[in-house]
Amino acid sequence: IDISRVVKGCPSDADVAEIGEALRTFGFFNVVNHGISDEIIARFEAAMTRLFELPDTEKAKLARTATNSRGYAANEFTKQTRDLKELYDYGHVPERSRPLDDPANRVMDGYNQVPADDPDFAAAISAYYDACGEVCAKLLGCCARALGLEPTALDDFFRHHTSFLRLNKYPALSAAATRYENVREDLDRVRTDRDDAETRLDELSGLRLGVNRHFDAGALTLLLQDERVKALQTNFNAHRDGPPHWIDVDPVPGGLTVNCGDMLQVLSNDEFKAPEHRVLASNPGHVRYSCPFFYNPSYDAEIRPLLLRNNNNQEGGGGGPLYTPFKYGYFRRRRFEGDFEDEGKPEIQISHFRTDAPLLVGK
Numbered sequence: 001i002d003i004s005r006v007v008k009g010c011p012s013d014a015d016v017a018e019i020g021e022a023l024r025t026f027g028f029f030n031v032v033n034h035g036i037s038d039e040i041i042a043r044f045e046a047a048m049t050r051l052f053e054l055p056d057t058e059k060a061k062l063a064r065t066a067t068n069s070r071g072y073a074a075n076e077f078t079k080q081t082r083d084l085k086e087l088y089d090y091g092h093v094p095e096r097s098r099p100l101d102d103p104a105n106r107v108m109d110g111y112n113q114v115p116a117d118d119p120d121f122a123a124a125i126s127a128y129y130d131a132c133g134e135v136c137a138k139l140l141g142c143c144a145r146a147l148g149l150e151p152t153a154l155d156d157f158f159r160h161h162t163s164f165l166r167l168n169k170y171p172a173l174s175a176a177a178t179r180y181e182n183v184r185e186d187l188d189r190v191r192t193d194r195d196d197a198e199t200r201l202d203e204l205s206g207l208r209l210g211v212n213r214h215f216d217a218g219a220l221t222l223l224l225q226d227e228r229v230k231a232l233q234t235n236f237n238a239h240r241d242g243p244p245h246w247i248d249v250d251p252v253p254g255g256l257t258v259n260c261g262d263m264l265q266v267l268s269n270d271e272f273k274a275p276e277h278r279v280l281a282s283n284p285g286h287v288r289y290s291c292p293f294f295y296n297p298s299y300d301a302e303i304r305p306l307l308l309r310n311n312n313n314q315e316g317g318g319g320g321p322l323y324t325p326f327k328y329g330y331f332r333r334r335r336f337e338g339d340f341e342d343e344g345k346p347e348i349q350i351s352h353f354r355t356d357a358p359l360l361v362g363k
């Protein structure tokens with residue numbers, strides 16, 4: 001989708017219809033003419049490359065911890081399976097004039113940690129972060145219109161948006177081929193007992209995924225994909241009857257990939273559905289970089305369906321809200337707790353807030 005008019009602030013009805021259609025069907029679409037300059041992207045990509053090339057001892061100094069969800073990690077879990085990647089998370093900074101670790105910038109999910117000897121890093125990453133935030137804010141207006149709401153109807157939820165930018169590096173594998181050409185079956189659980197968090201990523205053996213199947217927790221994700229390595233897939237049947245049907249979500253040159261997240265699904269009362277997706281391991285010998293920007297509501301935003309219609313009620317009885325209200329900050333904290341679990345506590349899901357969910361008694 002060409003979003004040149006969207007980012008200039010004057011989307012046409014046809015632009016809105018196209019975005020709405022994409023969010024109702026696949027939940028994924030590629031955008032071109034997004035307005036983020038080549039300079040901003042190149043400077044950001046250079047900073048990312050420098051970060052991942054740091055020696056392990058330097059990356060360890062930026063490590064995420066149980067009390068700071070931001071920084072470097074090579075042991076992320078998704079759905080209780082170890083991801084086959086390194087990552088670095090960078091989040092919002094409420095007081096830009098103050099140091100990154102100033103108390104004012106230590107928010108609920110932590111504070112940013114940047115490499116000590118890289119003077120351009122913080123500026124390069126924050127310029128790209130800001131540019132992503134602007135594109136998402138413009139897309140949000142189109143989402144509201146596509147739902148039949150005022151263009152500004154969703155803005156209040158994002159007044160102090162708590163978005164974060166994730167840098168992913170999927171390693172070039174030295175192990176046997178892990179390419180899943182034509183593999184369409186479900187690889188839900190590929191972890192083996194030996195794949196503990198201490199094993200180097202390029203030494204993990206067996207059929208693996210870069211990231212296991214999941215839904216993004218925020219409202220919109222704006223993803224910069226490596227144009228040379230195709231690995232992202234979405235399950236077309238996640239919200240339909242039928243077995244998992246994984247289809248490729250390939251990048252387009254100069255474009256960005258957008259997908260709907262859980263929060264937009266709730267706000268739209270399921271009219272837009274967050275797509276389930278996963279990342280395959282890269283071809284042996286190929287590194288893949290990807291950078292999702294997760295456009296997230298304010299922590300104190302109360303997320304609830306804004307539409308009262310829902311299309312689940314085939315009898316025409318008028319539907320009603322499919323979710324009970326919850327604070328985004330509560331959801332985010334619980335999701336992060338799950339990221340550190342390799343077994344036991346399952347990650348929180350929006351399904352727990354469905355009005356038709358069974359009550360959890362005594363759990």
Ligand SMILES: O=C(O)CCC(=O)C(=O)O
Nearest residue numbers: 166168211232279290292
């Ligand atoms: O690497 C990608 O293309 C997507 C990664 C992803 O889905 C995520 O980090 O949530």
Ligand SMILES: [Fe+2]
Nearest residue numbers: 214215216277
């Ligand atoms: Fe994702």
